[in-house]
Amino acid sequence: MNPDHKEQELLKGLATGDKKAIETIYKDNYNMVQSLVINNNGSAQEAKDIFQEAMIVLLEKARSGNFELNCLIKTYVYSVSRRIWLKRLQQYNRYTNEVDGMLGTVPVEEDVEDYERRDQEFAMMEKAIGSLGEPCKSLIEAFYIQRRNMQDIANQFGYTNADNAKNQKYKCLMRLKKLFFAQYKNGK
Amino acid sequence: MEDIQLLEAVERYIRGEMKPDERVHFEQLRKTNAEVDQLVVEHTLFIHQMNEVGELRKFISTLNEVHTDLAEKGSINSDKLKGKAKLVYLWKRYKRVATIAATIAGITTITISLLVWSVTPKTEDAVTKLNRKLETQNRKLETQQIHTTNLSKAVNSLTEKVKEIDDKNESPVINYTTGGTGFLIDPKGFLVTNTHVIENARNIAVERPDGKEFRAEVVYIDKARDIAILKITDKKFKSPGAIPYSISKSAVALAAPVFTLGYPGSKVVYGEGYLSSESGYNGDSTSCQVTMTASKGNSGSPILNKNGEVIGVVNGRQSNVNTFVFATHAKYIYSAVEELKKKDTIYHRIKMPSVSTIRTAEREQQVKKIEEFVYIVKVN
Missing domain, CATH: 1.10.1740 (Rna Polymerase Sigma Factor; Chain: A)
Incomplete structure (x- = not known):
């Protein structure tokens, strides 16, 4: 080779x-x-x-x-x-x-600047997830990051059915989006 | 409620999970309804960001794994490495001596322990020991009928038979009967399990998740706290690399989420729960109580917190309620190893993992890593 x-x-x-x-x-x-x-x-x-x-x-x-x-x-x-x-x-x-x-x-200036921008956004999301508190944090991570299905998540978190888990996830998601976009709009 | 359904539709749209006609319909809605359009734009950005976070987390945890691996192997000049590399070097150099010494020490320990057991009266307690009965198989020795019509033939077959028995004596087939779980505390082959799992054992073997079985022996017993340390003596055993979890010295807060991996059967089983009491059965302060479902055979399983730190060892289950598990505090693993070190200098090289390398990993990743270091303990 x-x-x-x-x-x-x-x-x-x-x-x-x-x-x-x-x-x-x-x-x-x-x-x-x-x-x-x-x-x-x-x-x-x-x-x-x-x-x-x-x-x-x-x-x-x-x-x-x-x-x-x-x-x-x-x-x-x-x-x-x-x-x-x-x-x-x-x-x-x-x-x-x-x-x-x-x-x-x-020359790598542009690549480094791109990275710094992404890193900042990444930090914003991590911060937003971090300030969610439990069980929201784990629930959101299970669905959006580990991409597990709702039935699975309902079983693990002890919800009686997938719909209950879905409702809870929705509430958590609304909070997370609010936290994230507040920072995001400030940052831009 | 309508908002939830709308959001669900948006998510399916972004993920491309909609059927063509549904998609057309949804795109129409997007065009006519500015609010929906705004939600799609915003949520796409959000989902993209979440994916990025997921991928970056995964990549960073891979980088950290690679770093630890390479530092251990000496392929990169990391600071931490020097001490470890030296140890590995010394271990290779003195392996033979150490093995012989460990064997002698092991035999002595078993003899003394057996003597102690024989004079200690057995006490019945309400805690059911989580011993699991494996299928017992009786070894049958085949008796061969030899016709004496041809004397030389008979002599030949007898000679073969004797040879066969000799072979068997060299590597006897042992049928193990009861078992529990054990986990590595040092990649050189030291495991922790419960005393009651290996009580009265003549032979002990541990089985890795891939089905490989290794002979092991008891090197330390703390009967009061139900902790035993095993050493794998099998020459086939090779160090599986750095242990991902650490052994925690500190106590865990009430309600902290915990998980476990153990062998109620031949397949590893994952369990989740939380710390429900800081003391164990009848206020026993050496153990704690965890609420989770445990099955027989979980004895000796590690209990870990979310950072991948071992905080306890499962030791029993209250007979009438099977959602409580009692676990010995992990700090007693340290005490056990300290005692063991006093017994013989060869144990000075035991080094327990003090930093969890899976702190930030996803649970699936944590479990996948840990699984390789949790073994089935079989006795005969």
Whole structure:
């Protein structure tokens, strides 16, 4: 397999949720990002966070299907990590010399900005779900995230029938949407 | 009520579950009714957002799994790894010595325990032990009739027979009779179960969900708290990797939701409930009471909280009410291991999982992970 083809396969695997592919990309790039963060005023835990954020950006890129291989996965992950880490350092007002580059970088500003926007929306929804309280939180997660059917949910949560569960879910949903859209409209 | 039906229709529309004619009808309604249209737009955004959250959560939990795996294997330079990698290295190096020592210690423990049992008077209590009777099979030894017409033939077959018996002695077929559940507290093959499950056992085996069976022996018994620690001695046993759940030292709040996995039959069964009392049967403070349906064979099953932390070990069930389960507090697993460590330095390498790697995972994912570390305990 030539290197380009192998990279394509890895990205395809990542997009379809193949654990082997994720593992390979993780293994090939983690140490690089870790030394980048640690050598620039960061901790091991921060390195892990930054790397995983870069993985999420890469996932989005792979899923969009237009990941033109004008650079290697390694270069891309490095560029994204570097960009996110620089921004983070600025936010924390932490001092650093210009981040050293052991690899060339490619422009990733737009991808990182897209990611930050999505991440913000994601945080809004998580916050809204978090402030729901039980049993609403579990009920909503069971239906909308685990995609389980109402009968199943009724059994687990001890509702006498699917209709009762449906009514309860509706009430919870109304609250969640209110919480979410309040933030969403403010954020926009 | 009408709102609920409308929302249901919108959801079916977004998910593409409508039949063509229904869809046409609904689209017509959307065109003529601005409110409906607004709801569709808003709800589409909402559903999209929920899907994103679901997928991202899944991806992050995969990333964390991969991280732990790779750190354990030494494929990435993670901080945490150094201590563990060293342990694995030392374990490989001293495996032989440790195994021999563990075997001797095990035999000693069983002998002492049996002696103790034989002098301890048995007490009847109202708690029914959750022992499950497996089908008993009697081993039959076939008697072969040998005709003496051909003397050399007879001698030959006798020799074979002797050989066969010798073979059998090397790896005897054991028919196990009663059982419970046990779960790993150290991937090197240490399990926790109930004392009453393995009481008076001559042979013990544990069975993995995939049906593989391993010989095991008792290394520690705390009869008062109904906790026993088993060690898998079978050479076939390979470490299944890092344990996903942790063993919790702290107490759990009343009404906290809990779940369990156990083997009332040959298939693993999931159960859910909540902590209904901080003390156990007759105010026993070493255990707690959980309200959930338990079946026979659940003895020794782990009880976990929503974060995937083991908070107790199922130990019995009140005879007349089968929705109560009593569970020994998980902190006594720590006490048991501490006692065990005092007995022999080879047990110093037992390291219990103190951080749950499935904290944020969905319940299905949690259960799928945990399942691989919960075994059937069989005795003979």
